[in-house]
Amino acid sequence: MSLAAWGLALSQALLYVALAPLLAGWIRKVKARLQNRRGAPVWQPYRDIYKLFGKEARMAHTASLLFRAAPYVVFTATWLAAAAVPLVATGLPTAAIADVIVVAGLLALARFFLALAGMDVGTAFGGMGASREMLVSALAEPAMLMAVFTLAMTAHSTNLDSVVIYQLAGTGMLRPSYLFALAGLVLVAIAETGRIPVDNPSTHLELTMIHEAMILEYSGRHLALMEWAAQLKLLLYGALLANVFLPWGIARDTGAVALGLGLTTVIAKLALLGAALAVSEAVLAKMRVFRVPAFLNLALLLALLGLLSHVILEVGA
Amino acid sequence: MTPALTVTVFTPLAGALLLAGVRRLDRAGLLNVLVSAVTFGAALALALEVAAREVVAGAGFRVDAFNIYLLVLTAFVGMTTSVFSRPYMQYVCATGMTSERGMRLYHVMFQLFIFTMLLALATDNLGVLWVAVEGATLATVLLVSLYRTPEAIEAAWKYFILCGVGIALALFGTVLLYFAAQHVIDDPAAGLSWSTLHELAPQLQPAIMSLAFVFLLIGYGTKVGLVPMHQWLPDAHSEGPTPMSAVLSGLLLNVALYAVVRLKMLVDGSLAGTPSAHLAGYLLMGFGLLSFLVAGLFLHRQRDIKRMFSYSSIEHMGLMTFAFGLGGPLATFGALLHMLVHSLTKSAIFITVGHAAHIAGTQSIDHIRGLLRTQPAVGWGLLIGVAAIAGFPPFGVFTSEFLLLSATMQSQPWFTVALLTGLVVAFAGLFRHLQPMVYGPVPEGQQPVQANMFPVLVHLGLVLWLGMAIPAFLAHWLDRATSLITGMHLL
Amino acid sequence: MPMALSCAELAIALALLSAVVSLFSAWTPRVLRQVATPLTGLSGLAALAAGLVALTSGGVATAQLPLGLPWLPWQLRLDALSGFFLCVIGTVSLAVGIYAPGYLRGFEHGRDSLPALGGFTGLFLAGMLLVMLADDAFLFMVAWELMSLSSYFLVAYHHDQAANRRAALLYLLMAHIGALAILLGFGVLASFGGGFAFDAMRQAQLPFGWASVAFALAFAGFGMKAGLVPLHAWLPEAHPVAPSHISALMSGVMLKVAVYGFIRTVFDLVGQFHWQWGMTVLITGSLSALLGVLYALMQHDLKRLLAYHSVENIGIIFIGLGMALLFLATGHALLGTVAFIAALYHTINHALFKGLLFLGAGAILHSANERDLEKMGGLLRRMPWTGLFFLIGCISISALPPFNGFVSEWLTFQAALQAWQLESGVLRSFVAIAAALLALTGALAAACFVKVYGVAFLGQARSRHVRHARPVPVSMRAGQALLALPCLLLGVLPTTFIGLLNAVPLQVLGHGLTQATSRGWLWLTPVSPQTASYGAPLVAGTLTITLVLGLWLLGRGIRRVRRCDAWDCGFAPPSPAMQYTATAFAQPVRRVFGLLFHISERVEPQADGRRRYTLQVSDRAWGILYLPIARLVENAARNVTRLQSGSVRVYLGWSLATLLVLLWIIA
């Protein structure tokens, strides 16, 4: 573990933080274009965050200490989770710290505090948001784990890093389990990051909110951290899909060329994913909350099918 | 015939005669305790003698390892019960449920009953055994109807008729036994001596012996309370005065079972080698299991607390009968131990129940409530006692049931399922009725009574001791009894 | 090592002593608080010490007591396995011993008898400790039943409510049935091993059929005690009605004693492994985990909810054990060990956080006299310390890093993910599905504890007495802290504890984890570094550093913020009544998993014209298993009682008939 490697890991983690708003902005931009609007510039999210940091934070009378601590916990946990997902390079020391289960755990930790923060103020909306969020995650988390387990079982490792390397070295044979897992993971990603059709990040109608309902009471820097954490999560899932399923182009060593190549490829992949997401959001409508379980059961089913088709069809293959 | 034996057996008789003369109630009570104490002391002395030389015999009496511990047990339970009965009967007399004459009758009959018990245990002559057991019925039947309520009289009548018939059949069996004996023993006087018969058992004619055993089993089995001849038992227990129930459950059933076992030994001896060698054993197992299961189910539908515990007695008697039928040293050892702990526990329970009924002023389970709050001593006594009888460690009943179960598992594994089912059913039946009685708030105007829980304490203490560790001397004692019955040592 | 054994004996002696001492509280109530409960704490400490020594030394110590049957004196034996469980018991009972004095102050003016409480608590503890040391079936059963019986008296302690009495009866009944099943299982072993001493049983060579019988009996008996579905229904009835520190002991420790019994019997005494057994355990465990958490979500009585979570966690433990059996049966020793370790790890974890949570519930009960979530709210501001500890408990039980619950679930997942090494596709897919269910369970548990914490400690108080709740005395806080701290430690330093735990599989299974720390103590690598690694200390460290850094960078984070009203959509400011209730929170889950519950939902008009909404979510196990059996017994009893018709002539007829039948038989 050379110091350089650690430095690289750190910079990758910082890169996550830096890139997160960009992806959000990009998706918004594409969406706007698809809706024949000009839309805000791509770096608008940076501006928002900056502005929010500048604003004064206010809290409801009924809010407790947990309400203040939550944004920091949520942001940190999400960030830490992100740091364990290879973005531009593999073989980083951070990969060994946390495998995919830990990533899921950290995301769950963030969600836990997010939901608690939602309930803290004691308004109906917060509780509603928390209840819905926990239901969604309760169904999404196993689906995600299943999907990733499929990869992990193939690669005989739960370290994302090793999975990616296995993929790169892999014969590139067509595995049914992968297709199922990928489909499942996509659905999970949509649900977890609160995108249409599960949740609408840009809604202003409280009763339809999930994620927004929980952070309804936040303002100023707290809100900034919450938003940022959400964008980080989005980026995390994007990186997960991009690098684990189509890892080609990711840097194998710490040479400058490889890193540059890796960066460009990953940005390209993310841009494509973002565009795809924007398209889907443009064409799809948000579902009723009680249709969501059906959506997630589909994800669960796909992921489980992936796992089963792996353990039954492919072991030894 | 050693002095200890004479004193042991005949003290109660003398006591009965004395008590017939005593008018003052409190004096009678004291004398009653005194006589029982003397009997117990003598029994202990006798026990030492037996420990010294295997068998104490003479004048038609024969005390060996098997009956000596029952003798001691009988004397002991008799003593503790008399201690309990003194204040209790005074209370009964005070409430006017019975008269001064009734009290005298009670004391006389109590001692007479103890006498018949000891006689039945100590004698070597099967005829005398029969006479004694019949005498026990006669001594207790008037006590059952002591309160002169219609229920009491009805109970007494049923008790009298059923046991009378049973015992008559037993006599027929005895006659057949004698009949069989005559062809191998020329001295007619010795024809009913158990020891002689036991030596000559192999020569006794199997056909007659099995015929005789059926009659004897039905006869003495009625007294043991084997289903379906048990119907007198709950009635007699529930309607008689509580000390009577205590000794009936604690002693009479034991003695009847003792008789059955003695006779089984003879029959086994004579049937050995014939195709139906285990006839007696199978009969006992069948009756025992039937009683065990049926009584357990009966427990669920009780409305009278004393009836409930008399059914529990039937259940445990069934268990012992089963074990004796099973044979083998382990089962027999367990059965002997169970006899011991069951008598101690059950008599303790009946004593407590007496106080409980006294507190509530009724024997109806639905009206006995909140004992723990009213009088913790009684409440806990009942609770612990029932826990003990239900076979919870560290009480002795668990130990014996453990032995019985493991013995069954070794020889007849499939019966264990039935046994366990029976245990669970019985346990549930007991506790579902017990809980409302001890727990919960105190009903209106329920007052604590002047209760003497000392005997209960002693009994349960002993049972606890036996559960934790069986003292060596007792272990060897029971082992010798086991070897007498089965011909095999366990230790 | 003999020192450890005598230390354990000392623990038992102390427990018994406290039982005896507390009898005096009949005269001076203070004795219970000031002498008896500290003694139980000491006993816990002694047990902990003994357990640690046994774990570290890894040896075996035996002894005999001059009690028991003449030919089978009580045999004591202390090895790594029992040492580990001694640690579990010791830790929790130490905390309870510290916690109880504050908690019991309220009882001194109650109507229930203190001697009973103290006495049976002591006996209960002694019984559990004795089970750990028992080395022959007789002593084991004695200790086991002592534990059950004394805990029964503790469950029935508040016996004024009929519901509590029913719960106690059901509890004792189930315990008794379980005990008899266990006894029968031992009987099978003994009749092959030729003796009730465990050593004899170890030597027994059972054919597969009888071994399976023994296994089934042990599984049924111990599973009944541990509260595995579908035999769990007594557990959520019984555990909550006991005084809270006893609930902590029962849920936290007694269930573990059942786990110990299962491990001891199946892994040690029977000593052979078959995949069929593994499947049975695995499936039962998964079902228990899922149903447990689902039923827990439906509860709004805090202690009942926690009790249902015990069912869930026991399920998780048995998932681990099932996988261990499976892997060992198919010859994957290392993987079996991983699963085994995972189960053990989850065992101690559950003991810690479930004990902690019950103590927290006790604290709420103590200061707000409330068990119903629907009436709580805003307690965090009323009792901050309890709030903090309870939060730690919630995070741990929801299996979130960096706390201990996560580590054991992570290990379980690691074991499950090695399913690809199994030969049979069926087994592989079952393990995979079990892993899926486990994931689902974990997520639902998180949801459940968001509900609990959010409704109880956050928001605003929903009733007056909760609004005026006072902080609990320091001893109770200390007790909770004592359990909260290890929750963190076991989460942050798993490698250290697994190093300790290793002694258990080494002794029971014959091999331990070889590569657990092959990459250094910072990384936990159960199977191999390539397979998976979890740098718990690093995660925890980074979390804290980043948190502190964040707070410092945005240094204004410390500065107090302006307060204002909550967003009210422009209507009147929100009142406590507007908050989401626990039932409302769980409603989506109830709708999604509806068919697993027995739901009766009614809206009936009241006299005053208003409408009343009642919702009853009950356990399906009742209708499926319990009531039919009860009905069966009732009918049998009714039919049998016809025997006692009351007419003496009928009775004589019975005698005559019996006589004739017998005569006919023998002739």
Next chain:
Amino acid sequence: MNPEHLPQLQQLMMVLAAMVLFSSFVLLEQARLTAAIHAFAWQGVLVAMVTVIVAAGGAQTHLFFSAALTLVLKALLIPWMLHRLVRRLELDRHSEPLRRPALVIMAALALVIFSYWLVLPIVQQELIFTRNIVAVSLAVVLIGLLMMVIRTQAVAQVLGFMSMENGLFLAAVSATGGMPLMVELGVAFDVLVAAVLFGVFFFQIRASIDSLDVDRMNRLTERVDGE
């Protein structure tokens, strides 16, 4: 035993035994209490005579004594007591015809055959004669029991009980040449006490349910009302 008497004695005993059996049939059939008591007394007499004959045949002196005992007890004392009781209880007019006489007789006959079939296995040459007597006495015992089952009248039940005892005596005397004296005494004493106690109970029962119909004593049962 001196052989020249034996045949006649045997025949005589056979006849007597048969008559004992017959008497218990009579007892079973009797509707009127007083008559039943007389039948019972006659049975006692017959048993006593059997005892005498066995005593003469076997020259066992103590049997004479027990014969006298039987005569006094079974033929005189107990019947006399029962008579007095019946009179004092104003039952001398009481009569209770059997409900299904034919059936009862059938049952009784079946019992006789059954008991004969039962003692068949006791095959020993010199025993055939005693064996039959045993069969007869067993039949008497069983019929007594049957009588207790079918009679709803307390006194009648007692009569059944006593006739069972007669059967026992018959068996004891004829088959085994009498039990040891001490036992005989004990048994006799028990029977006497039993008789006395029965007397006491008649009055107690009468006092409590003012009738002697045992079917009206059915308070003590496990039947819950409405089942």
